[in-house]
Amino acid sequence: MDAPSDAETAIDRVYDIQAPQEQTLPLVVASPHSGRFYPPEFLAAARLDGRTLRKSEDAFVDEIFAAAPRLGAPLLRALFPRAFLDANREAFELDPEMFADSLPAYVNTRSPRVAAGLGTIARVVANGEEIYRGKLRFAEAVQRIARFYQPYHAALKDLIDASTGRFGHCVLIDSHSMPSAGSAERERDGRRVDLVLGDCFGSACAPVVIDTAERLLRSKGYTVNRNAPYAGGFTTRHYGRPRTGVHALQIEINRDLYMDEATLDRLPFLPTLAEHMAELVTTLGAIDGGLLRRR
Template sequence: MTAFPSPVNIQWPDEWRIPFVFSSPHSGRNYPADFIQSSMLTFGKLRQSEDFLVDELFASAPLCGAPLLCATFPRAYCDANREAFELDPLMYSTPLPDYALTASPRLASGIGTIPRVVGAGQEIYAGKLDFREAQKRIHECYFPYHHALRQLLEEGVRKFGFIYLLDCHSMPATACGEGRGKSGLRGARPDIILGNRYGTSCGAPLFNNILTRLENLGYRIGLNTPYAGGFITAHYGRPDHNIHALQIEINRGLYMDQHRLAPTDGFPRLKNNISRFIDGLGAEYSSLLTA
């Protein structure tokens, strides 16, 4: 297989004015031709696990003064929101090295660093992979993404004394969980789920501020269930080291046709609301300094 070109894209603001980093690890849509050919799924099926256009939804982040880091490689090819070598041994034709993590709830579901399935359990490959292929994807895609993210967070801490990481995702419209609206009453499926690893990955002021802002925009918000935050949130969220991480999951039913993989009329409305949300965070981030 040929080398993967430009696995990450950092959209920089003219001036980094606010202590935020936005990341979108699952919106990549550069599918290598040989990967498509190696799969027994159609191209449309392969894209079912993609966080469709989440990078576009958060495109206003640089305009508001914060960098936006995006993976260009697809999640079905390599998942940056996992441990580096979180690999299913049954997928490979040879034994895995001792340093590989070969048992986890995510692996049991088929969604390790090199996923076995997309969507509702649809197998990607007809046969087994060579471990060298996994190594190649991890070294060419996974490590560059985390190197870029780590550098952004370290630079943010040097610049501001602290940094807030918002890890941006989308979830199926049928995702379970319960949302609460502006009234505080619980009800139907959430529009957005916030994950802070049950209070460990970010300070309460950041979490509560974002919760209130999104509720004021009219969205039903779920808290940690079923998405409490993946590897990125858990690994980088270190409030005691002045790095606060929060995962944001957006219901795909708000903005896209999940069968046709196309934006709906809700896309521009949601994108505008996210822009208002980011702009408001930037204007009042000083209120979070006690986080």
């Protein structure tokens, strides 16, 4: 797949909500990392070409879950790319080495994500290459967070609140993809791990949510891990509050299932995977509300 085109570099909207005609499922799907609209000023400041920057995307994840609105659940997509701003982090989770000026005390500079170069504003892309030619100013981080991060999370909160208000509970699917390379994505016997379900080790959703998801996905022939190596990012931790009726489940899909990771082209299995994720949406949306409402 080519690098971002000129038409994909102008961000007119921060996010997109694909809403059903009527919401009939107590469920919200979010795709925070599938955006591919690269601001020109970001591309100018980057030392990497567009194709390399795209390696950080969860490419096509929004497409994989595109059936959600037809099934009765809203789909929220970030339109900005992960290499520019990561919505699945704290608002101010930043590496001080990236900035020419000092950072305020409220900034989280010591998280494992920052140490890995993958804070709210990433220092590196997925393969570890440095993104920027030079250092940034903290004012740039503030501007990005105000312009992109905060509106995305305000929209996500509104969708969750609306679902909870309407149905008494909400299941949030935070959808992602993971690279196929590396031992972390393989089981001990060497088999590929197709999907990782994360519920922050049981704190982000009722057991019936992850149990139901795992049972369905295994019935389709997928190998499924729980919480290893991905237990759930900021979105899962922050919004997953089962006692209030909000249940968050992160899903990581092995890219090797549906795309060529070198060329970023779709593979023939993608439509089948999308059908299975549509069934997952329907199945999680049909869980007995009595098991999920606020307590």
